[in-house]
Amino acid sequence: MSYDQIFHALGLCVVGAPAVLFTILGLSSLLLYRSLPERTITRISQVAIMTGLVASVAILAMMLALGRRHVPIALGTWVLIPHYHFVVKFEFDRLSVPFAILTFVLCGTIGAFASRYMHREPGYNRFFVLYSLFVLGMIVTSLSGTIETLFSGWEMVGLSSALLVAFFHERPAPVRNGLRVWVVYRFSDAALLVASVVLHHLRGGGDFDKFLGSGPWPDGQALVTGYEALVVGLLLLAAAAGKSALIPFSGWLPRAMEGPTPSSAVFYGALSVHLGAFLLLRVSPLLELSPLLCFCVVVLGLSTALFAAIAGHAQTDIKSALCFASLTQVSIIVAEIGLGLRYIALIHILGHACLRTLQFVRAPTLLQDRRILENAIGERLPRMPGFWERKISERTRIWLYRFAIERGYLDSFLNDYIVAPFLRIFQWCDGFERRSTDLITGGKSRESDRTEPAPGPLDELL
Amino acid sequence: MTDLHLPWLEASILISLIGSLIVSRLRDSDEARRWTLCFSGATLVSSVGAWIDFHELHVLQADDAWHFLSYLVGRELLIVDQLSAPLLPLVALLFFLTTLATLRTKIRRFSFALTLLSEAIVLATFSCKEPWGIIALLSIGTIPPLLELINRGKPIRVFAFHMVLFIAMLVVGWWYVEVEGGAAQRVHSLWAIVPLLIAIFIRNGIAPFHLWMSDLFEHATFGTALLFVTPIVGAYAAVRLVLPVAPDWVLRSIGLISLFTAVYAAGMALVQREARRYFCYLFLSHSAFVLMGLEIVTKTALTGALCVWLSIGLSLGGFGLTIRALEGRRGRLSLTDFKGLYEHTPALAVCFLLTGLASVGFPGTLGFIGTELLVDGVVEAYPYIGIAIVLAGALNGIGMVQTYFRLFTGTRYTSSVSLQISPRERFAVLALAALLLVGGLAPQSNVKSRFDAAEEILIERQAVSGGPPVEHESEHGHDDHGEPVKAEEHMPH
Numbered sequence: 013m014s015y016d017q018i019f020h021a022l023g024l025c026v027v028g029a030p031a032v033l034f035t036i037l038g039l040s041s042l043l044l045y046r047s048l049p050e051r052t053i054t055r056i057s058q059v060a061i062m063t064g065l066v067a068s069v070a071i072l073a074m075m076l077a078l079g080r081r082h083v084p085i086a087l088g089t090w091v092l093i094p095h096y097h098f099v100v101k102f103e104f105d106r107l108s109v110p111f112a113i114l115t116f117v118l119c120g121t122i123g124a125f126a127s128r129y130m131h132r133e134p135g136y137n138r139f140f141v142l143y144s145l146f147v148l149g150m151i152v153t154s155l156s157g158t159i160e161t162l163f164s165g166w167e168m169v170g171l172s173s174a175l176l177v178a179f180f181h182e183r184p185a186p187v188r189n190g191l192r193v194w195v196v197y198r199f200s201d202a203a204l205l206v207a208s209v210v211l212h213h214l215r216g217g218g219d220f221d222k223f224l225g226s227g228p229w230p231d232g233q234a235l236v237t238g239y240e241a242l243v244v245g246l247l248l249l250a251a252a253a254g255k256s257a258l259i260p261f262s263g264w265l266p267r268a269m270e271g272p273t274p275s276s277a278v279f280y281g282a283l284s285v286h287l288g289a290f291l292l293l294r295v296s297p298l299l300e301l302s303p304l305l306c307f308c309v310v311v312l313g314l315s316t317a318l319f320a321a322i323a324g325h326a327q328t329d330i331k332s333a334l335c336f337a338s339l340t341q342v343s344i345i346v347a348e349i350g351l352g353l354r355y356i357a358l359i360h361i362l363g364h365a366c367l368r369t370l371q372f373v374r375a376p377t378l379l380q381d382r383r384i385l386e387n388a389i390g391e392r393l394p395r396m397p398g399f400w401e402r403k404i405s406e407r408t409r410i411w412l413y414r415f416a417i418e419r420g421y422l423d424s425f426l427n428d429y430i431v432a433p434f435l436r437i438f439q440w441c442d443g444f445e446r447r448s449t450d451l452i453t454g455g456k457s458r459e460s461d462r463t464e465p466a467p468g469p470l471d472e473l474l
Numbered sequence: 475m476t477d478l479h480l481p482w483l484e485a486s487i488l489i490s491l492i493g494s495l496i497v498s499r500l501r502d503s504d505e506a507r508r509w510t511l512c513f514s515g516a517t518l519v520s521s522v523g524a525w526i527d528f529h530e531l532h533v534l535q536a537d538d539a540w541h542f543l544s545y546l547v548g549r550e551l552l553i554v555d556q557l558s559a560p561l562l563p564l565v566a567l568l569f570f571l572t573t574l575a576t577l578r579t580k581i582r583r584f585s586f587a588l589t590l591l592s593e594a595i596v597l598a599t600f601s602c603k604e605p606w607g608i609i610a611l612l613s614i615g616t617i618p619p620l621l622e623l624i625n626r627g628k629p630i631r632v633f634a635f636h637m638v639l640f641i642a643m644l645v646v647g648w649w650y651v652e653v654e655g656g657a658a659q660r661v662h663s664l665w666a667i668v669p670l671l672i673a674i675f676i677r678n679g680i681a682p683f684h685l686w687m688s689d690l691f692e693h694a695t696f697g698t699a700l701l702f703v704t705p706i707v708g709a710y711a712a713v714r715l716v717l718p719v720a721p722d723w724v725l726r727s728i729g730l731i732s733l734f735t736a737v738y739a740a741g742m743a744l745v746q747r748e749a750r751r752y753f754c755y756l757f758l759s760h761s762a763f764v765l766m767g768l769e770i771v772t773k774t775a776l777t778g779a780l781c782v783w784l785s786i787g788l789s790l791g792g793f794g795l796t797i798r799a800l801e802g803r804r805g806r807l808s809l810t811d812f813k814g815l816y817e818h819t820p821a822l823a824v825c826f827l828l829t830g831l832a833s834v835g836f837p838g839t840l841g842f843i844g845t846e847l848l849v850d851g852v853v854e855a856y857p858y859i860g861i862a863i864v865l866a867g868a869l870n871g872i873g874m875v876q877t878y879f880r881l882f883t884g885t886r887y888t889s890s891v892s893l894q895i896s897p898r899e900r901f902a903v904l905a906l907a908a909l910l911l912v913g914g915l916a917p918q919s920n921v922k923s924r925f926d927a928a929e930e931i932l933i934e935r936q937a938v939s940g941g942p943p944v945e946h947e948s949e950h951g952h953d954d955h956g957e958p959v960k961a962e963e964h965m966p967h
Contacts, residue, residue, distance in 0.1 A: 042824050042904070091843050091917055093925040095774055096850070098843065134817075160846065164837035171836070174875065181883035184812060194875050202868040206861055209853045438741045445742075449685050453629045459692050460748035463806040 015078060022074075023085035023102055023155075025067035026112060030151050033060035034144040037137070047137035054127040057140060061123060064151065065116035072109050081105060082228035084157055084221075097217065101157035105229045107293055107358060111154040114362055118282050118369050119147045125373055126274035135179060139272065142179075146172040146275075150283055154290065159208045159218035162294075166204060166255070166287070170197035173284055176275040177268045189267035196264045200254025204291075207247035214240055224297045230354045234297040241301035248295055249309060256288025256342050258316045262323075263423035265339055269331040276331060277372030281338050282365040289345045289361060296354055306350045313347030319420050326416035330375045338368050475550070476533045482524030483538045483552040483601045486517045486566065490594035493517075498587035510573050510586035517593060518566040528559045529923075534930055552601040556927035557713060560784060560920075561600045565705045567905075568791045569593040572697050575795050575902035577802040584697050585625070588618040592698075596705050605648055608714055612677065612707060613641045619694055619702050628693035636676050636686035643673035644715075651719055662719050670716050671728065677708030678765050679758045681735040691754040696801060699750075700794040703757055704787055709764050709779075717768065717935055725769040729855065732766035735759070737862050740869035744876070749797050749807035752877055756793075759870055760786045760833060763863070767848045771935065775851025776928035781844025781921060785832060785910070789841060792829035792906035796822055799899045800881060809877060812884020821895045823882040825903040830874035832910040834867055840913035843921055 036056055040048050048056075075083060083104040091098040102108075123143065130136050149168030156162035174197060178190025208218050214236055215222040223244075225232035234241055252258070257265040268280045279285070292299070292309065299306050317340050324336030341364045348357040374381065386393055401409070418424070449457035493513025500506040528536050535555035537544075544550050554562070569589065576584050592615065599611040616637040623630045647670030654662050672683070679687040691699045717725070736759045743755035764786070767779025799822055800815065801807060816823050828839075835845030845867065853860035895903075913920055 042821065042907070091921050093777065093921055096777075096847060098846075164842075167837050171831070178879065178883060181816060181879075182814070182885055184884065187812065187879045187883045191872075191876055191879055195872050198868040198871045201871075202864045205849065205864050205867075206853075209850055209864075212850055213854065434741070435745055438745045441738070441742060442745055445685060445688070449632050449689055452632045452635055452685075453689075454631065455629070457629065457632065457689060457692070460751055460806060463748050463808045 015074065019071065019074065019083050019104070020085055022067045022071045023083070023104065024087070026064050026071065027087075027102060027151060027155065029060045029064035029067070030144060030148040033057060034141070034148045037141045037144050041137055041141055050127070050131065050136055053137060053140045054123070057123045057127075057144065058120070060144075061116055061120040061147070064147075065113065065120060068109060068112045068116060071104050072113065075104065075109065086157075098160055099158055099219065100161060101219065102155040102161070103157040103220065104155065107229045107290075108155045110358065110362060111290060112151055114365055115147065115150045115154060115283060118278050118365060119143070119150070121369065122274045122278040122373070125277075126272070129274055130272065133272075139176070139179065139275070142172045142176050143275070146176070146279065146284075150287075153287060157220055159204075159211055159220065162291075163201070163204055163208055166251075167201055169284055169287060170194070170201060170255075173197070173268070173275075173279050176279065177271045179271050179275065186270035189264075189270045192267050193264045196254050196257075196261050200251045200261075203247050203254065204251035207244050207251065210244055210247065214244070220294070224295065229294070230296055232297040234301050236298070236301065238301045241298045242305050245295070245298050245302055245305040246308065248291060248298075249305070249312065252288030252291045252346070253312065254288070255291070256285055256346065257339055258288065258312050258343060258346065259319060259420075260422050260426065262316065262319065262339060263419060263426065265335045266327070266332045266419065269329075269335055273331075273372065273376055276335075277369050277375075280335055281368040281372040285338060285342055286345070286361050286365060289342060289349060289357065292346060292349045293354060293357060296349060296352075299350065299352070306352070309350030310347050313343045313345070313350055315343075317343035317347065322412060323416045323419050326413055330378045331372070334368065334371055334375060338364075341368075475553075476531055476536045477539045477541075478524065478527045478531070478536050478554070479539055480523065480527065481538045481540050481542060482520050482527060483554060483562075483597075484542055486520035486524065486562070487552075487594050487598050487601070489513055489517045489520060490590045490597065494587050494590035494594065497590060503581040503586075504578075506586045507573065507576065507581050510590060511570070513590055514566070514570040514573050514593065517597070518563065518570045521562040521566040521597065524554055525559050525563050528554045549604075551604055551607055552598070553603050554601060555603070556923065556930045557780070558600045558710075560923065561705070561710070561787075562597060564784060564787045565593065565596050565600060568704055568787065569596075569701060571791070571795060571902040571905060572701055572798075575799060575899045576697060577799070577896070577899075580695070580697075580802055583626075584695050585618075585622055588622055589697070589701065592618045592701060596707060599707050600705075600710060603714060605651075605715055608711060609641075609644045609648055612644065612711055615702075615707065616641070619690060619698055622694055622698050623690075626693070626695075629689075630693075632689040633686050633693075636683065640673050640676040643669040643676070644711075647671075647673060648715065661721070667716075667720055667724055670720075671724065674708060674712045674716055674728070674765075675731070677711060678706070678732075678761055679703075679708075679735075680731055680762060680765065681738050684735070684739070684758055687758060688751055688754045691750045696750060696794070696798045699754075700791070700798065703761070704791050704794065706761050706764060706783060706787070709761065709768060709783060712765060712768055713931060717771070717931065722771070725771055726855070728769040729766045729852075730859070732762040732769065733852070733856070733859065733862055733866075735762035736766060736866040737869070740866040740873065743873040744869060747808060747810050749801070749809060749877065749881070752809060752873065753790075753794055753797055756833070756870060756873060757786075757790055759866055760790060763848060763866070766863070767851060770851055770855045771932065772851050772855060773925065773928050773932065774847055775855060776931060777921065777925045778844050778846070778848030778851050780924035780927055782835075782841060782848055784920065784924070785835075785839070785841035785844050785913070788906055788909055788913075789829045789832035789839070792825065792903055792910070793833060795899070795902055795906070796826045796829060799895065799903075804887075807881060809880045812879070813881045814884035814887040816882040817886050819882075819895050821900060822903070823878070825907055826882070827878055828907045829903070829910065830878065831871075832914070834871040834874060838911070838914045840910045840917070840920070842914055843917045844924075847921075 085102045087100040089097055090100050130139055145168050149165045152165030153162055174190045174194035177193050178187045180186045211218055211223055223235050225235055254261050269276050320336045320339035320343060324333055327333040345357050345360045497506050497509050535553050537550055538552050543552055595611055595615045602608050647666055650666035651662055654666055676683040739755045739759035743752050746752040764779050764783045767775045832839035832841045835841040849863055852863045
């Protein structure tokens with residue numbers, strides 16, 4: 013058996029394990045009248061994650077032993093017609109392998125944590141179906157060798173994230189926040205899709221080696237002009253901004269904390285929120301061609317970091333504080349990428365993701381930890397005024413506090429200047445259509461106007 | 475022309491017609507449904523037979539065997555070709571599953587005889603390439619929904635006004651085409667083109683000619699409205715009647731207006747307060763996608779449009795059946811509050827998500843590659859404005875999840891009766907979901923067949939309107955990156 017065949021078999025295991033996990037859990041919830049027992053779900057998840065992890069570590073070991081920096085694994089041409097092809101290809105290199113291993117390690121940890129945290133929760137099966145979709149999306153995104161494959165994984169991550177935010181769907185707040193997350197993700201996906209189409213037209217295909225060069229990451233030389241790099245790069249930056257909650261899309265991140273703690277930890281604290289930075293790292297050869305693009309990336313990163321640092325200081329619950337701390341670090345990572353510090357950015361991602369996962373899973377026991385600490389030192393934890401607190405005037409501090417507590421007014425800005433005018437225009441059009449059909453009908457034309465909102469259980473009882 | 479091995483086309487139409495006659499005589503609704511299922515099932519078998527038979531023949535188009543109809547009317551009326559071959563089983567499947575998933579509470583309201591009659595008409599339309607035949611069938615096809623509206627005492631003015639205008643424009647337009655030398659004539663005046671355009675706009679619900687569709691969803695039964703719109707016969711009329719005779723600038727204009735409609739309908743779907751109207755606008759946005767791709771007349775866009783045609787037929791068919799199943803339990807569904815139906819019908823919730831995601835081209839579903847190809851083709855034709863199609867797709871995705879949340883989440887609805895999905899409904903939505911997933915995970919054969927159909931459409935248009943010849947690229951090879959390879963490169967050394 014040649015090394016290439018071993019690489020191919022291991023690559024199949026890395027991608028296949030989460031795919032099989034999602035298929036089993038998804039089909040069982042669709043076809044069976046009763047969901048699988050908790051123990052079975054946990055076992056299947058553990059086996060799949062361990063298989064993927066062992067295979068990806070084996071690939072890393074072989075790459076190190078053989079001195080290979082780039083192992084492309086093509087799983088075949090999915091669609092092939094003249095002028096269009098869709099190749100399912102995965103790339104194992106210095107960027108994707110650490111990211112895949114990180115995904116398996118953190119998802120495995122959180123899977124084990126969730127099997128206890130979610131015990132006897134009515135949506136236990138639903139949680140693990142979405143969890144498996146998330147793992148699959150993360151692995152496909154991190155290993156993708158074409159922008160179309162990356163887009164597929166990107167969408168899976170988006171859908172699973174939005175549905176997990178709305179996990180506790182009996183209450184309206186998580187559902188509204190889930191929808192908000194989905195809206196931002198859809199626009200982020202749209203930007204990525206447009207970038208993919210533009211690349212198709214520029215290079216005749218979405219294979220990364222066609223426009224990023226065939227050199228192993230991060231040494232590739234992009235095969236497009238500076239202007240083309242700027243256009244595609246800005247689209248990808250918009251996609252990354254949506255996924256990593258950079259300005260002006262930062263509002264969705266604290267809202268995403270409505271989901272169960274395990275999903276908050278692994279998605280918004282550790283993995284999902286880093287996907288934007290990962291995308292920028294993947295296309296980093298493009299950044300080299302356009303100083304203006306690099307400037308935009310750095311400015312966006314630094315401004316988001318500043319905003320997140322200020323907003324994080326005023327949060328009153330631990331998960332929101334942690335998510336802004338997370339956003340601060342992600343923004344700094346983005347700025348590092350813009351400055352060309354790719355290995356530092358990668359190491360920063362790996363370290364930050366692990367630390368933040370730990371902090372998130374410890375979050376529910378924060379008060380207990382604090383009490384233990386205070387008992388140990390025998391007094392209340394001292395609270396000293398910080399450096400800026402002493403330097404800044406009270407008036408400025410109040411202004412900053414309001415700015416922070418309102419989360420930079422970003423959500424209000426998007427609501428007032430984009431969403432509300434959009435809805436008003438279409439509501440006016442709806443009214444115009446109503447008047448038109450009323451005119452032709454010669455009376456009230458809409459039966460649906462008589463559809464009353466469904467009565468709640470209490471109304472029915474009364 | 476090559477013949478099929480059996481008269482599949484005539485059989486499928488005749489079975490539905492005979493079924494319609496027999497069922498119309500039955501008074502018992504339960505019995506009517508059973509018989510409708512039998513006839514509709516037989517029609518499905520026959521149309522699948524036509525598809526497989528045609529596929530095995532490896533020809534561009536084929537006649538029915540034994541030529542009964544040709545013997546009667548003196549010319550070949552029913553033909554199956556690359557375009558229509560998969561549309562016939564799609565139509566038959568939609569009619570069969572809609573009948574199957576009709577709840578006992580709804581069978582008195584839903585006319586099974588008219589449903590079978592509609593099925594026969596739609597199948598005949600998709601089997602016909604004769605312009606006057608298509609016009610006649612499209613005109614007759616408007617009668618069953620109209621009869622239902624009249625029978626139920628609902629207002630008919632909006633629907634009737636639009637359909638009368640549609641038929642008049644079709645007849646006037648094609649009459650002018652014939653007066654000016656028929657389809658073989660290269661250039662036609664606006665007197666011929668504009669009426670045809672208006673007719674196509676009306677039947678496809680292109681803004682501002684779309685009011686009849688929301689009105690139909692308001693007043694007809696959901697099943698009837700669903701079956702009248704989901705096969706998208708208006709797009710078929712566009713391919714057969716407009717594409718061969720319209721100059722390029724007209725087609726590009728249709729494409730742009732369709733693009734506007736796709737965005738407009740996607741935006742309108744977001745502000746709807748009732749589930750049927752939401753579905754109507756979601757469908758309008760998607761059917762505008764199809765028409766836009768068809769009128770761009772490049773291979774990529776045409777292939778994408780034909781793929782999307784099939785995928786939205788299946789996905790929005792399933793999506794509509796899911797909403798219809800929910801309506802059967804809760805009555806008309808307001809979207810202004812949370813219904814909390816998830817715990818009662820998790821399978822319906824999953825099917826709702828699955829079919830909805832397939833309609834917006836989610837990866838791994840049938841719509842994914844089609845949407846990619848369509849976006850590619852549209853952006854190629856309209857480099858800046860074309861990006862609006864991506865916006866429309868994003869809005870449709872947002873609307874779909876918003877509706878999912880409205881219907882399935884919220885405080886659990888308490889009911890004294892079980893709201894579980896029935897085995898029949900389960901079979902119907904799972905069958906559609908399975909087709910969407912299988913087609914999405916193994917898309918090559920579908921995309922290749924739609925590419926062949928796109929080539930045929932372009933060649934037919936070329937034969938009529940002149941211009942550089944269109945080569946059959948699918949007969950050549952292509953390398954791993956989809957670039958065409960000349961025939962001699964394939965020859966052995």
